[in-house]
Amino acid sequence: MAAKNYQVAEILYMVADYLDLEGEEFKVRAYRRAARSIENLSQSIEDVAKSGKLQEIPGVGEAIAKKIDEFLRTGKMEHLEKLKRKSPVDMESLNAVESLGPKKIKLLYQRLGVRNVEHLSKAAKEAKIRGLPGFGELSESKILQSLGNVSSNKRRFPREEVVPIAEMIRKKLQSMNVVEKVEVVGSYRRKKETVGDLDILVVSSSPSEVMDAFLNIDGIDHTIGEGEKKASLVLDNGLQVDLRVVGAESYGAALIYFTGSKYHNIRLRKIAIKKGYKLNEYGLFKGDEMVAGSTEEEVYRELGLDYIDPENREE
DNA sequence: TACGCGCAGGCATATG
DNA sequence: CATATGCCTG
DNA sequence: GCGTA
Ligand SMILES: [Mg+2]
Ligand SMILES: [Mg+2]
Numbered sequence: 001m002a003a004k005n006y007q008v009a010e011i012l013y014m015v016a017d018y019l020d021l022e023g024e025e026f027k028v029r030a031y032r033r034a035a036r037s038i039e040n041l042s043q044s045i046e047d048v049a050k051s052g053k054l055q056e057i058p059g060v061g062e063a064i065a066k067k068i069d070e071f072l073r074t075g076k077m078e079h080l081e082k083l084k085r086k087s088p089v090d091m092e093s094l095n096a097v098e099s100l101g102p103k104k105i106k107l108l109y110q111r112l113g114v115r116n117v118e119h120l121s122k123a124a125k126e127a128k129i130r131g132l133p134g135f136g137e138l139s140e141s142k143i144l145q146s147l148g149n150v151s152s153n154k155r156r157f158p159r160e161e162v163v164p165i166a167e168m169i170r171k172k173l174q175s176m177n178v179v180e181k182v183e184v185v186g187s188y189r190r191k192k193e194t195v196g197d198l199d200i201l202v203v204s205s206s207p208s209e210v211m212d213a214f215l216n217i218d219g220i221d222h223t224i225g226e227g228e229k230k231a232s233l234v235l236d237n238g239l240q241v242d243l244r245v246v247g248a249e250s251y252g253a254a255l256i257y258f259t260g261s262k263y264h265n266i267r268l269r270k271i272a273i274k275k276g277y278k279l280n281e282y283g284l285f286k287g288d289e290m291v292a293g294s295t296e297e298e299v300y301r302e303l304g305l306d307y308i309d310p311e312n313r314e315e
Numbered sequence: 316t317a318c319g320c321g322c323a324g325g326c327a328t329a330t331g
Numbered sequence: 332c333a334t335a336t337g338c339c340t341g
Numbered sequence: 342g343c344g345t346a
Contacts, residue, residue, distance in 0.1 A: 030342040061343050260341045269322045
């Protein structure tokens with residue numbers, strides 16, 4: 001695939017991140033949608049541009065088409081440069097810090113002049129962050145901790161590399177008496193060549209015991225969060241693993257939700273709404289009544305759809 | 316040209 | 332304590 | 342910023 005497609009998508013995602021920082025909402029979505037379309041484009045973006053058909057790409061209109069053209073001609077996008085001048089912060093590295101998002105990054109920049117992780121580290125060590133609106137002592141120590149969890153590990157992993165890890169975790173959980181089912185879901189189940197993390201779904205009526213076992217598997221670097229039904233951790237090699245525990249009656253709905261993709265989920269949930277239902281990871285509901293949920297087939301059927309294989313759930 | 320904009324929910328933390 | 336907000340998951 | 346009513 002043409003390398004330029006990836007570059008154009010990346011730059012549009014960056015524009016979105018800076019707009020996010022400014023509190024924009026819909027432009028952010030617009031740029032991300034365009035970026036995603038270009039990522040999934042089957043032709044070279046340069047060829048599309050040459051034939052003047054950029055605006056035929058879903059989510060690309062007059063304004064974004066112009067900017068793409070500019071980037072392809074000059075290697076730069078003035079719009080992005082301008083946004084960076086206005087908010088001179090290193091979004092890429094700051095965004096990679098766990099617990100920091102656009103709102104908090106904006107506040108840190110405005111009140112403390114934080115532009116990058118070095119500034120952030122200094123501010124945290126000097127205890128200047130606690131006391132900002134929305135930040136307390138806990139937030140500050142969490143930031144320091146996140147900074148220690150080097151973000152260099154934030155990469156995607158080749159499928160082959162995670163297969164043994166997935167199997168190890170699956171077997172361990174499977175062996176528990178209170179566990180009825182274990183499935184590795186997410187992009188792993190969709191058979192993508194690379195995965196951003198591992199998503200694991202467990203059916204059990206004793207979630208707390210499952211949580212406990214999960215949080216004690218081998219090779220954990222640190223835990224991100226842990227609740228009654230959900231936990232996330234990062235392994236020594238930087239791979240994030242998410243666990244979700246549900247009851248048997250929700251197995252199918254949870255499989256659908258956790259297998260994704262996100263866009264597939266949104267699509268299904270919209271169809272559900274149109275048919276007067278509500279779809280979430282617990283089931284398909286008409287009012288308070290569950291009409292499907294224990295199997296995937298059942299949920300698709302109630303939505304009036306044929307079963308869709310996981311590898312075909314990108315949209 | 317004006318207007319609405321993808322869905323749903325768990326967890327951590329701050330706030331009052 | 333309940334509620335709001337932000338971040339994060341698919 | 343885009344798509345559509
Ligand atoms: Mg995943
Ligand atoms: Mg995940």
